[in-house]
Every structure is written in C-alpha cells, then in structure tokens.
Amino acid sequence: AGVQRLRRLILLFVKDSAMAFFRDKAIDKDQFKDVAKKASQKILEGQLKVDPKGLHVGVSREKFLTDERKKKMELVVVKYVNLEQQRRTSSDGGGVLRKSSEADLPDMLTIDDHEDDVASSVGGGDSSE
Numbered sequence: 269a270g271v272q273r274l275r276r277l278i279l280l281f282v283k284d285s286a287m288a289f290f291r292d293k294a295i296d297k298d299q300f301k302d303v304a305k306k307a308s309q310k311i312l313e314g315q316l317k318v319d320p321k322g323l324h325v326g327v328s329r330e331k332f333l334t335d336e337r338k339k340k341m342e343l344v345v346v347k348y349v350n351l352e353q354q355r356r357t358s359s360d361g362g363g364v365l366r367k368s369s370e371a372d373l374p375d376m377l378t379i380d381d382h383e384d385d386v387a388s389s390v391g392g393g394d395s396s397e
Contacts, residue, residue: 274315277329278341279308285345290349299352309342335361 277386283304290300316322 270324271316272322272333274323275308275312275373277323277332278311278315279304279335282308282345283337285342286349289345289349295349295352296356299349299356303345303348303352307341308347310344310348317334 286295286300286303286307289295289303290297295303
C-alpha cells in the first residue's frame with residue numbers, strides 16, 4: 269500500500285511539472301507521456317532505495333513534498349524533457365533547450381541531502397535564500 273501511494277503521489281507531481289512544457293508546446297502528447305513515465309520511475313526507484321516500504325501511513329502529502337524534494341523532482345522532469353527534445357530534434361533538425369543525458373540525472377538516493385548541489389543546478393547557488 270505504501271509503495272502504491274508513493275507511486276501515485278510522485279506521478280501526480282511529475283505530471284503537474286511536465287504539463288507546463290506540454291502547454292508551451294515544448295513537448296507533444298507522446299513526449300509528455302514518456303517524460304511522465306520515465307521521470308516517475310526514476311524518482312520512485314530512488315525513493316525506494318531510501319525506504320523500500322514506500323510512503324508510510326502517517327506521512328502526509330505535504331510532509332513528503334518538501335521544497336527540497338520538489339526541486340529535485342522538477343530537475344528530473346526538466347532533464348527528461350530535454351532528452352525527449354533531443355530525440356525529436358535529432359530526427360527533424362530543430363533546437364534543444366540544453367544537451368543532457370540520463371547520466372546527468374540527479375541521484376535520487378540522496379533526495380534530502382546536498383541542498384547546495386541542487387540549488388546551484390537549478391540556477392540558485394545559495395540554498396539559504
């Protein structure tokens with residue numbers, strides 16, 4: 269039950285994050301589906317390494333979705349959007365937001381650690397803002 273609850277929570281957050289790219293026509297419907305599936309799976313795998321039981325009964329949605337965790341999950345979504353754009357543009361010759369690969373994805377095992385690393389990778393630099 270805890271793993272299914274965690275999976276559902278992550279998928280909802282990832283879909284919300286990816287929807288902005290879909291609305292701006294940065295990705296199409298099929299790419300949106302791929303981004304949602306791949307990013308959700310990546311995040312879920314990382315979370316299950318930290319806690320194999322998933323989301324415990326007493327943990328609320330708000331308690332799980334801390335600002336730090338949201339930043340890291342959004343970063344994963346952006347990386348997968350970039351990968352999808354690369355795949356699309358490599359076949360039709362268009363532009364790319366930023367070149368990246370799956371190897372560039374943050375290690376979700378340390379989702380609650382390394383605030384400075386995340387802040388600097390999403391444009392910040394100082395996590396004490």
